[in-house]
Amino acid sequence: MDAHPVLVHPRAYRHIEVRPLTGVLGAEIFGVDLRESLAPEAWDEIRQAFADHQVILFPDQPVSHEQHLAFARNFGQVIRLPQLHNVDGYPEVQIIRRLATDNGRVVGENWHADSTYLDEPPGAVVMRAVDVPPYGGDTGFLSMYAAYQALSPAFQEMIAPLNIVHSATRIFGSAYLAQGRKFNASGAKTDLDVAAGDREVSHPLVCTHARSGRKFLYLNKTYSQRIEGFTNEESAPIMAYLHDHCARFDFSCRVRWHKDQILIWDNRCTMHRAIPDYAGQDRFMTRVTIAGARPAR
Numbered sequence: 433m434d435a436h437p438v439l440v441h442p443r444a445y446r447h448i449e450v451r452p453l454t455g456v457l458g459a460e461i462f463g464v465d466l467r468e469s470l471a472p473e474a475w476d477e478i479r480q481a482f483a484d485h486q487v488i489l490f491p492d493q494p495v496s497h498e499q500h501l502a503f504a505r506n507f508g509q510v511i512r513l514p515q516l517h518n519v520d521g522y523p524e525v526q527i528i529r530r531l532a533t534d535n536g537r538v539v540g541e542n543w544h545a546d547s548t549y550l551d552e553p554p555g556a557v558v559m560r561a562v563d564v565p566p567y568g569g570d571t572g573f574l575s576m577y578a579a580y581q582a583l584s585p586a587f588q589e590m591i592a593p594l595n596i597v598h599s600a601t602r603i604f605g606s607a608y609l610a611q612g613r614k615f616n617a618s619g620a621k622t623d624l625d626v627a628a629g630d631r632e633v634s635h636p637l638v639c640t641h642a643r644s645g646r647k648f649l650y651l652n653k654t655y656s657q658r659i660e661g662f663t664n665e666e667s668a669p670i671m672a673y674l675h676d677h678c679a680r681f682d683f684s685c686r687v688r689w690h691k692d693q694i695l696i697w698d699n700r701c702t703m704h705r706a707i708p709d710y711a712g713q714d715r716f717m718t719r720v721t722i723a724g725a726r727p728a729r
Contacts (some may be wrong), residue, residue: 438559439577440454440457447463447464448464449461449472452485453685457574457702459485462491466490466495466499486698489696491693495690495692497525499715500558501524503558507696509722509723510722511723524722525717526718528559532713532714541653543678544652544653544655547600548598548635549598549599549657550633552725553635553725553727555698555724555725557597558695558720559719560674561690562716570687571703572685574679574706575701576701577646579649594662595659596634596659596671597634598657600629600655602655603626609626618632636713639700639727640729648701650727651671678729686707693719698724700724700727
C-alpha cells in the first residue's frame with residue numbers, strides 16, 4: 433500500500449515538451465501545432481505522454497472541426513454518443529454547451545467516467561474549448577490508478593473478483609423520471625429511451641489497462657448501482673467507502689480551460705467532474721469520443 437502514490441516519473445522527450453500538472457496525473461504539452469501534420473515520432477511521444485499522465489492538454493490550438501477530428505482519430509476509432517447533439521455537418525463532433533441563461537444543476541457535477549452503462553464504454557474523450565468564461569468552469573480529474581494503489585493489499589485482494597452493475601437509470605431512466613424532471617443536459621437530446629437508461633451491464637471493479645498494464649478501480653456514483661450478486665444493503669458500505677476513497681484530493685488535478693485549448697482524457701483510468709462556478713456566463717465546448725473495448729481484469 434502507498435498512502436500517497438506518485439505515479440508520474442520523469443521521461444525524456446525529443447519532439448514535444450511535457451509539463452506535468454501534478455505528481456499523479458495531468459500534463460500540458462507544448463512544441464506542436466495540431467493544425468499541421470506531425471511526424472510519427474512526435475505522435476509516439478504524445479501517446480506515451482497520454483499513457484503516463486492520463487490527462488493531457490494542448491494550449492493555444494485554434495483548430496477547425498476537421499482538425500479536431502483528425503487529431504482524435506490518432507487515438508482510436510471515433511464514435512458518437514446518442515444523447516448529445518452534434519455540430520451541423522459534423523456528426524462525430526458533439527456539443528457540450530451551457531448558456532448564461534441556463535438554470536439548475538450542471539450536468540456532470542459528480543465524479544464519473546462517461547457512459548459506463550455501455551457494454552463498451554468510451555476509451556477516451558477529446559474536448560475542445562470554443563468559448564469559455566474568463567474564470568470558472570474548470571474540470572477536475574481523478575486518477576483511478578492512484579486510488580487502487582493506495583488501498584491495502586488485503587482490501588485489494590478482497591475486491592479483486594467483484595463486479596459492479598452499471599446503468600443510466602439515474603441519468604435518463606426510470607429513477608430519474610421518478611423525480612418528476614425531464615432530462616435536459618447541455619446540448620443533449622430529450623427523446624431518450626427510458627428502457628435503455630434502465631438496462632444494466634456488469635464490469636469488473638478492478639480492471640487492467642490494456643496499454644499500461646496498471647490496475648485501476650472502475651466505479652462511479654453516477655452509473656454504478658451495486659456489487660453484482662450483493663443486495664443493495666450489502667453493497668452500500670463497500671461502495672460508499674470506495675467513492676469517498678477515490679475522491680481524495682491527492683489523487684486529483686484541476687484543469688482551467690482557455691479558448692482553443694484541446695484536452696484528451698483517458699475514460700478508463702480517470703474520473704472527472706464539472707465545477708459549476710460560472711453562473712450567468714456562456715460555456716461552449718465540442719467533444720469527440722474515442723471507442724473503447726470492454727473493461728477487463
